[in-house]
Amino acid sequence: MISLKEVEKVYRTEEIETLALSGINLEIDEGEFVSVMGPSGSGKSTLLNVIGLLDEPSKGSVLLAGETIQGLPDRDQARIRNQQVGFIFQTFHLISDLNVIDNVEIPLLYRHLASFERRSLALRALERVGLASRVRHFPSQLSGGQQQRVAIARAIVGQPRVLLADEPTGNLDSQMGEEIMKILMGLNEDEKTTIVMVTHDARLAEKTERIVRLFDGRQVN
Amino acid sequence: MLRNYIKMSLKVLRRRPFFTFISLFAIGFTLTALTTSAALIDHTLAPMPPETMLDRTLGIYHMTAKGETVQVNSNPGYKLLDRCIHDLPGTEMVTVFSSAGSVNSYLAGRKIESHMKRTDGAYWKVMHFDFLEGHPYTEDDDRNANFVAVINERTRREFFGNTNAVGKTIEADGQRFRVTGVVADVPIYRNNPFADIWVPIRTAKNDHYRSEYSGGFTGLILARSRAAFPEIRREFQARVSQIDLADLELPGVQVLSARPETYTEAASREILGTPVEKTRTAYLYACFAGLMVLFMLLPTISLININVSRILERASEIGVRKAFGASKFTLVAQFVTENVILTLLGGTIAFIASWGILAGFTWLGVVPYAQFSPNLRIFAVALAIALFFGVFSGVYPAWKMSRLHPVDALRGTTL
Incomplete structure (x- = not known):
């Protein structure tokens, strides 16, 4: 499903050059649930961003669902992000001006679906995360756990084949974290969604099928 | 999609009432001045009763x-x-x-x-x-x-x-x-x-x-x-x-x-003081257009600045939208639409204000027997000016925004 070969990512400024990823070779099968661990600054989020087309590798190749993704024009990258990938962020990144259902609908806006179709898919996604009763609420009216569930609904509403979760429980207490983890595992089991999750929490990582460890931008397992 | 853009624009406008007020004031003031001037020129030069056939009339003035x-x-x-x-x-x-x-x-x-x-x-x-x-x-x-x-x-x-x-x-x-x-x-x-x-x-x-x-x-x-x-x-x-x-x-x-001469040629000769045998209507129109652009330039630049900061404040939203499938083009379209909606609101305010000013001119009798009022032609001019203003002041900020890297945008860091 996901294939990285000799991936390197270098951030350059006028003064310094930072090697964020180096020599990454990674194969993730369809339906696999993989967690990525490592200390801060080890390149975990960069790896996720490269897989999710939010960032381009400096070297190497990335294949997503058999398609080489680097070097694609903006429109094609946008299409792949929209159809193949769903993102879950540590800080939720919900749009504060939009209510819950409008936030969840965002990926569908770029698929040019009819309004009623978007509504119905968004409601289904919210039901999946147990928030169907909060559709008219705004993010500020929800708890952290509820906001993250809205973010998951947004990530899964377009039924992507890959979910990329960047420390999805990082801003939540352990109980909420467990709830979020349960939802992710359910998605992986029921929908066979491939999930790559960055986490610092070893307990949560152990629940996944495989742990990829990074240190100073290199794979260490 | 368009409905969504409109919904989003109205939400953004409500979220920042002071910014909205400043923007609408700048747009409204500029467009009021332009619409009022256009209405005055129209009342002076355009065919209207009793000169309904002015477009095929020549005069020896x-x-x-x-x-x-x-x-x-x-x-x-x-x-x-x-x-x-x-x-x-x-x-x-x-x-x-x-x-x-x-x-x-x-x-x-x-x-x-x-x-x-x-x-x-x-x-x-x-x-x-x-x-x-x-x-x-x-x-x-x-x-x-x-x-x-x-x-x-x-x-x-x-x-x-x-x-x-x-x-x-x-x-x-x-x-x-x-x-x-x-x-x-x-x-x-x-x-x-x-x-x-x-x-x-x-x-x-x-x-x-x-x-x-x-x-x-x-x-x-x-x-x-x-x-x-x-x-x-x-x-x-x-x-x-x-x-x-x-x-x-x-x-x-x-x-x-x-x-x-046509009535416009005669007017341009009077205004520019050119000899009777020389027609400089195009030059007069160019002068009007130049003055209009100059008059619009300052508020447009201010609006561009306001828009850039407004859009960059929404960096995280831009990041989210990019992450979930918005292309650069889609985002530019969204922000230009938002800006056009803002300027159309300003244009509506300006049209109402111009109507008030023209009605005031009529009521005060500033010009004997004048019956100034906006008409469809003026409405079209006002709409065209507002759209031009909206697109012009929205394109640069939207273009700048579309260059925002999604990772930086999500982090809240900007260009």
């Missing part, structure tokens, strides 16, 4: 007679028009009339000041006045020098209060005229139709005017179509060139020129 030691610039005289204007090719009708001269009347010891114009009978066919009562005088009335008159609403009020005027007599400039019709007031800036009292040319106190080549008259030529303009001009100027200069009774004159 000006003549120049010059030699080494002499130069006369004035309206044409009756004789010049009478000799050159009739039976031109491609014409439907012609009319000759005097400038509106100031005349006094005395009614029960009260002095009434009016503007009086002497016209031929065809004048009423070339112009489409709104007759409130009665009818115009005819070519026969002029030919027979009948002492008849058409008056405007204001003159009827001054002479007869609120009663009908047709059939009654008025005294003006020491002559008595029987009123045949009453027309609605025409504002002073519509030079051709403006007057308070209209009477036949031949009722003039003497016939000196018949032998004068310069001064006091205007001729209008209603062409069958604009396509006939070049031929009319050529023939008219050929006839002018055949006039025996000795007949002008102006010693030293070597060249006599007069040219049929």
Whole structure:
């Protein structure tokens, strides 16, 4: 499903050059649930961003669902992000001006679906995360756990084949974290969604099928 | 998608009331000034009653007679028009009339000041006045020098209060005229139709005017179509060139020129002070456009700045939208749409404000008999200006935003 070969990512400024990823070779099968661990600054989020087309590798190749993704024009990258990938962020990144259902609908806006179709898919996604009763609420009216569930609904509403979760429980207490983890595992089991999750929490990582460890931008397992 | 953009724009506008106020104020103020100016220019130059056929009308508004030691610039005289204007090719009708001269009347010891114009009978066919009562005088009335008159609403009020005027007599400039019709007031800036009292040319106190080549008259030529303009001009100027200069009774004159012009050409000649034989309408339009751009430049730059900071404040939203499938083009479209909605709101405010200002001008009587009001044409101009303003001030910020890297955007760091 996901294939990285000799991936390197270098951030350059006028003064310094930072090697964020180096020599990454990674194969993730369809339906696999993989967690990525490592200390801060080890390149975990960069790896996720490269897989999710939010960032381009400096070297190497990335294949997503058999398609080489680097070097694609903006429109094609946008299409792949929209159809193949769903993102879950540590800080939720919900749009504060939009209510819950409008936030969840965002990926569908770029698929040019009819309004009623978007509504119905968004409601289904919210039901999946147990928030169907909060559709008219705004993010500020929800708890952290509820906001993250809205973010998951947004990530899964377009039924992507890959979910990329960047420390999805990082801003939540352990109980909420467990709830979020349960939802992710359910998605992986029921929908066979491939999930790559960055986490610092070893307990949560152990629940996944495989742990990829990074240190100073290199794979260490 | 568009509905979503609109929904988002309205939410953003509500979220930042101060920013919204500043933006709308800048847009509203600029567009009010532009819309009001456009309305004033439109009321002065565009075809509207009674000059409904202005687009196929040529006028002889000006003549120049010059030699080494002499130069006369004035309206044409009756004789010049009478000799050159009739039976031109491609014409439907012609009319000759005097400038509106100031005349006094005395009614029960009260002095009434009016503007009086002497016209031929065809004048009423070339112009489409709104007759409130009665009818115009005819070519026969002029030919027979009948002492008849058409008056405007204001003159009827001054002479007869609120009663009908047709059939009654008025005294003006020491002559008595029987009123045949009453027309609605025409504002002073519509030079051709403006007057308070209209009477036949031949009722003039003497016939000196018949032998004068310069001064006091205007001729209008209603062409069958604009396509006939070049031929009319050529023939008219050929006839002018055949006039025996000795007949002008102006010693030293070597060249006599007069040219049929459109109303806009005449206005541009007056404003720019160019010679009668040179048309610089395009230059005048360019000046108007240049002034408009200059006037819009400062608020546009301010708006661009406000928009850049407004959009960059929404970096995280941009990151989210990119992450979930928005292309650069989609985001540019979203932000330009938002800006266009903002400027259309400003445009609506400006249109209402302009309407208020124009109504105020009318109510205060700043310009006699003026009935300023926005019309569909002005609405279209205002809309076009607002859209231009919206797109122009939105494109750069949107382009800048579209360059935002999604990872940086999600982190909240900007360009």
